[in-house]
Amino acid sequence: DVKVTQSSRYLVKRTGEKVFLECVQDMDHENMFWYRQDPGLGLRLIYFSYDVKMKEKGDIPEGYSVSREKKERFSLILESASTNQTSMYLCASSLLGGKQYFGPGTRLTVL
Amino acid sequence: SQELEQSPQSLIVQEGKNLTINCTSSKTLYGLYWYKQKYGEGLIFLMMLQKGGEEKSHEKITAKLDEKKQQSSLHITASQPSHAGIYLCGADIITGGFKTIFGAGTRLFVKA
Numbered sequence: 001d002v003k004v005t006q007s008s009r010y011l012v013k014r015t016g017e018k019v020f021l022e023c024v025q026d027m028d029h030e031n032m033f034w035y036r037q038d039p040g041l042g043l044r045l046i047y048f049s050y051d052v053k054m055k056e057k058g059d060i061p062e063g064y065s066v067s068r069e070k071k072e073r074f075s076l077i078l079e080s081a082s083t084n085q086t087s088m089y090l091c092a093s094s095l096l097g098g099k100q101y102f103g104p105g106t107r108l109t110v111l
Numbered sequence: 112s113q114e115l116e117q118s119p120q121s122l123i124v125q126e127g128k129n130l131t132i133n134c135t136s137s138k139t140l141y142g143l144y145w146y147k148q149k150y151g152e153g154l155i156f157l158m159m160l161q162k163g164g165e166e167k168s169h170e171k172i173t174a175k176l177d178e179k180k181q182q183s184s185l186h187i188t189a190s191q192p193s194h195a196g197i198y199l200c201g202a203d204i205i206t207g208g209f210k211t212i213f214g215a216g217t218r219l220f221v222k223a
Contacts, residue, residue, distance in 0.1 A: 090154065
């Protein structure tokens, strides 16, 4: 089975801190995605990557950046965390097209 | 996404009852996915539908795709407490490029 892991299940940070969320997949998938999930808004795409060192902005990239130095790892970076970035963050991976496999999520609270 | 509407937003059913969740797209669908999410956890893939009229089942959960209406329905028969959670639909659409969008989810509560 495909496994997508995320570095933390719960994270509490202070406003202005730099935050790294890590995602690793073990199935050699080309595509990797970062979403945030908020009540009533569903999943919103922040960034995605279709290859190493390649990235594309999603619907809400402001305040975030990403890094993909290795195929299996996709990192989401909050350069200066703000309270409105408190959310559930979900990472996913997929082959070219097709269903996405999701990680367990990281619940981030920014105080 | 407003391009993918789910209804109802939440649902409370008595154990043993049947229920239906709908997912409607404002864009042409090229693939439709159903996921289940337990509270505070990641998404678990349930089913994928690609062809109009296609119907798939997994245990007591059946999903259908109506291509004409650009709509999918998820039907649970004889609901159990283990069915409780959030059901999300996702769809492959073309809007300035090929992308996958997700609905806001339907929260299902099953009363024992």
